[in-house]
């Protein structure tokens with residue numbers, strides 16, 4: 001492993017809180033090992049700020065293994081940076097010595113900035129609450145092997161279910177559309193036999209909630225799938241469109257859907 | 262204090278069934294009159310919160326992440342055990358029970374472990390019905406794989422993302438209840454304290470991580486599902502935010518902390534790469550099926566792996582354990598890696614790594630076969646280390662991974678504080694001194710879906726409906742104390758950052774209370790940890806205020822509890838003059854260097870009572886373990 005320290009100019013969005021005006025601040029950084037992860041680079045910058053008595057940069061992260069979906073960051077104009085991984089799986093070897101690196105939060109109206117690089121993604125939770133489940137009370141399930149699922153279907157459902165809810169798809173989309181995220185959940189449950197009873201209602205409600213949250217329309221640009229760290233495919237969006245349309249024309253969802261606040 | 266484990270009478274196989282019949286029930290119409298607080302919405306907490314709400318209780322649930330979907334359960338890769346016997350290999354509830362008790366080196370309660378095995382099958386049914394996409398065979402039936410510590414294939418899995426899929430299942434059930442208004446979810450909210458009123462747990466104090474607001478919440482019962490404490494070592498496979506604060510604050514209020522020194526160090530993790538590393542990444546232990554572990558025969562050899570001829574390679578596991586070879590259990594593999602590095606045989610820049618070499622299996626099976634089996638793991642390894650494991654051997658080193666110890670609970674999962682429960686990794690209950698692979702997910706979901714929904718009713722049925730308002734003097738007192746405490750932390754203007762202190766603590770814990778321990782080392786470690794506690798009080802560097810998102814304050818608040826926990830772990834390890842499972846005291850080993858238990862003197866749960874912290878020794882309470890159904894034997898891997 002190489003161990004030469006590199007230098008960077010970090011230009012990062014600082015914003016004290018949701019109400020405050022934000023701006024880009026510049027911090028020079030030295031002695032960064034290429035084997036260090038991107039977030040470890042920020043840890044170092046933060047320790048230096050703290051030592052100077054300044055407030056460290058707030059950013060979201062938790063597992064640092066690419067699975068919890070908590071990390072975000074718009075790096076040099078791309079969601080999760082130059083690779084198709086999550087930001088926590090990005091390493092400094094992806095950046096040239098002396099490079100200037102721009103770091104901004106996800107920019108989308110339904111994801112307001114809370115502080116610095118931290119945004120509020122609870123809109124995604126409300127979309128799931130609207131219908132991203134199968135109604136099954138604890139203890140009421142039949143034996144697991146009574147439900148046969150062909151391997152190909154199970155694998156396809158698994159691929160859709162891999163979405164980590166990070167929001168990169170929204171951040172990458174010029175319309176801030178959440179179609180890739182919504183379609184991943186709708187697809188998983190539409191593919192599986194367990195999801196059939198609530199299939200129509202699910203598509204209708206999740207789309208209604210998505211609209212109520214202020215996510216934009218999908219214009220099939222594909223920027224979302226190109227930046228998705230879990231390779232959620234555009235096929236899911238096509239499926240969601242079919243699900244939604246067929247639910248609408250044959251709707252047995254008699255109640256008017258009232259979006260969750 | 263008399264510890265009552267409340268294990269029901271009767272034969273092992275009937276205890277749970279009989280107990281379910283005997284517990285008091287709350288009339289369905291009256292359930293809505295009770296409020297339950299659930300802190301933590303990982304597998305255990307989300308399952309419990311959703312199940313309580315389905316039953317009709319009102320639930321307030323809390324997590325520190327921005328969504329319940331991000332709890333650290335999400336990172337579990339391998340799978341979840343159940344005694345379905347779908348593979349026709351003769352698996353049964355009794356076999357799963359036996360494997361788990363033995364895997365725990367005979368330091369868990371028989372009755373709890375048997376119940377765990379009994380409900381394991383219901384978990385799989387429940388999760389499949391929710392739409393969890395477990396792996397399938399071509400005929401459409403569920404697929405199983407095998408895991409360490411067992412001779413049958415009983416592990417259900419969803420690619421390498423089992424924890425993610427199980428958590429998303431529990432999260433979907435929880436989300437449904439949130440939409441129905443039965444669960445009020447408080448995200449980005451951290452629990453600071455338990456509030457006791459008239460000897461019963463009646464609420465909690467929390468801090469809103471965005472606004473800093475300190476708030477009181479009242480309920481009829483409080484359930485902690487806040488996960489494990491591996492981050493006491495700073496570097497671990499846990500998430501950055503994983504902490505012991507909720508459990509520790511309950512401990513400070515009187516809840517006993519059991520077996521804190523039982524920690525699991527996983528042998529196959531990516532080594533530390535420098536001084537600035539923030540966390541460690543696990544590589545599935547399945548890699549040891551085809552990889553050979555070795556170090557150079559010469560100490561301090563600086564040649565590249567490929568330049569070291571075969572005769573100069575020391576395949577130490579194969580030489581020491583000819584029968585099990587590279588497949589010895591986790592604790593043995595970890596200890597041996599540490600031993601080799603301590604002796605100066607370590608490789609890589611830090612010299613804290615050993616090789617895991619696939620050269621021979623690639624030669625024998627072909628690159629394609631290895632790629633099919635481990636492709637995603639190899640990619641992940643290359644992504645992190647920038648080294649290609651098809652061409653160079655992997656470097657691995659053990660990392661803290663799981664904590665068997667936790668809050669002491671009785672058979673009903675209630676702590677010794679009336680009305681306070683602990684479930685999932687946060688309690689000490691089912692894994693004894695060592696946890697087998699794929700059984701933590703099982704335990705978390707067993708506790709949450711199938712145990713606590715029954716046992717909490719038994720308690721609530723005896724409680725009045727009256728709610729305690731949060732302006733009650735006990736709540737106000739707790740609010741004031743917690744505010745004052747945070748202000749005191751914030752006022753410290755020393756030179757050491759919370760991370761610096763945490764990193765130092767981690768080093769001490771890893772060196773003296775990690776994979777192997779000695780009385781002498783532990784005494785030494787205690788002094789060092791006390792010194793750090795002193796530094797934390799007198800030389801902490803803080804910035805900002807409480808009324809904002811303040812990551813420095815979040816860290817400091819958690820580190821303070823790790824510092825106290827660290828000392829308790831050391832005391833527990835000192836007290837246990839034997840070796841068992843993950844607890845290896847060098848003084849107690851067989852002539853072959855294996856863990857030597859002392860069943861006469863130490864077949865007990867060590868439950869510690871807090872008596873005031875720093876400088877004041879905690880009081881030990883013993884719960885003797887009685888084994889009526891299994892015979893205690895020495896483990897051997899030769």
Ligand SMILES: Cc1cc2nc3c(=O)[nH]c(=O)nc-3n(C[C@H](O)[C@H](O)[C@H](O)COP(=O)(O)OP(=O)(O)OC[C@H]3O[C@@H](n4cnc5c(N)ncnc54)[C@H](O)[C@@H]3O)c2cc1C
Nearest residue numbers: 301302303304305325334339452488685686699700701702
């Ligand atoms: C990398 C890795 C791989 C693993 N693989 C496997 C496997 O293959 N099979 C297996 O069986 N087990 C595995 N395990 C172990 C298993 O994943 C965990 O033991 C289990 O998921 C813990 O679940 P939990 O619900 O108890 O806690 P967690 O999932 O950790 O949830 C804790 C919850 O508590 C909340 N919380 C914590 N502190 C506070 C506080 N102070 N205030 C408010 N909320 C708080 C968190 O926000 C979170 O919601 C693995 C563990 C790791 C680290």
Ligand code: SF4
Nearest residue numbers: 163164166167169228
């Ligand atoms: S679809 Fe992809 S980019 Fe969008 S939230 Fe899911 S994982 Fe993230």
Ligand code: FES
Nearest residue numbers: 062064069071088
């Ligand atoms: S921190 Fe969990 S996905 Fe990046």
